[in-house]
């Protein structure tokens with residue numbers, strides 16, 4: 001069957017972490033496909049800064065070990081790892097209670113359980129790779145709407161005040177957690193408002209972090225402190241994610257930096273010594289948003305547009321990456337079988353294979369908030385004993401470690417590179 005001619009093959013709406021990674025994965029693993037990314041933010045691969053200077057205030061993402069393996073498959077890890085701080089230990093505890101559990105990378109035969117990378121650095125690495133792969137990047141431009149056609153989809157794009165249509169076999173919606181397109185296209189979402197906010201800031205401490213990530217559950221909500229800074233030498237810098245209810249957030253934001261450090265000290269304790277500095281604070285309302293169905297003929301949702309999680313367990317982007325690789329695996333198969341990548345059978349298989357991972361990860365993050373965000377005595381007792389049990393039972397601890405390392409979910413068959421090896425772009 002001759003396929004009808006389209007302007008491009010794959011249209012990606014949104015060039016954030018998910019959309020840009022998908023574009024790179026398709027360019028590397030299904031190079032027969034023409035990819036067009038439409039991004040509303042005016043960032044373009046051909047206007048990249050020459051140098052990267054780590055900034056004290058940059059926001060960062062905890063990448064699980066499994067995500068490192070995916071970036072190796074995309075030929076990006078060797079450059080990304082130049083500024084990715086390894087997490088060698090994870091310490092989970094409950095403020096004022098006896099339960100605690102510790103995970104060590106060496107117990108799992110790896111040199112790290114995961115890594116912390118600045119979002120800005122990840123964006124820069126992705127953009128440079130996309131530019132080298134000659135992916136068509138349209139920005140600032142916005143996908144307004146989409147209609148199905150016999151060849152796939154026709155997308156309405158607004159750029160420089162003008163509207164035009166762009167045709168392709170498939171539209172992937174990667175426009176984030178508040179996805180306007182998802183609503184416009186009529187996907188049904190479920191949103192759970194946690195009534196909490198995540199406060200993000202970089203903090204300095206008198207003690208070095210020793211490459212340890214701390215997950216701490218306090219009466220005002222869970223907090224995470226992730227090791228940050230140099231990949232080679234432990235520093236005094238950590239990335240803070242602190243969950244706070246609306247009033248507590250407003251009160252905290254009204255304080256001076258010294259007072260914020262004191263509050264933090266009181267909640268976190270002294271495992272990293274004294275908090276000496278807190279950087280620029282960003283905050284986000286916390287919601288769990290998921291969809292029942294992530295595909296339609298010609299359309300698939302990925303990343304936060306498909307599932308936006310509470311950030312305390314650091315799972316959102318890691319889950320997104322596994323989903324992207326599952327989608328690319330289906331694109332590879334469709335091309336090999338001479339099918340359109342927008343066929344429902346192709347996209348439906350992505351949804352079927354990714355669904356279990358996404359449901360388990362949503363449950364895992366959600367239950368951390370529900371169990372550990374409670375100060376009721378029976379629940380607090382249960383979580384104390386749970387943490388102790390987690391520490392004592394090797395099976396339970398292995399399960400928890402697999403979740404943290406992002407190695408528990410299904411591995412797309414396209415993902416065939418052994419950890420520690422990287423596929424050079426030319427080998428693919």
Ligand SMILES: Cc1cc2nc3c(=O)[nH]c(=O)nc-3n(C[C@H](O)[C@H](O)[C@H](O)COP(=O)(O)OP(=O)(O)OC[C@H]3O[C@@H](n4cnc5c(N)ncnc54)[C@H](O)[C@@H]3O)c2cc1C
Nearest residue numbers: 014016017018040062143175176303304311314316317318
């Ligand atoms: C506070 C916080 C901390 C987090 N920490 C972690 C962590 O440690 N580990 C982890 O794995 N995950 C973490 N996450 C989750 C992670 O940040 C997200 O999973 C990830 O950023 C999702 O990327 P995305 O590309 O789907 O969405 P976004 O980053 O929101 O990108 C969407 C893009 O689409 C563009 N866009 C929007 N509408 C249109 C349109 N109509 N047309 C064209 N472009 C459009 C936007 O400009 C944007 O660039 C955290 C999240 C938060 C909020």
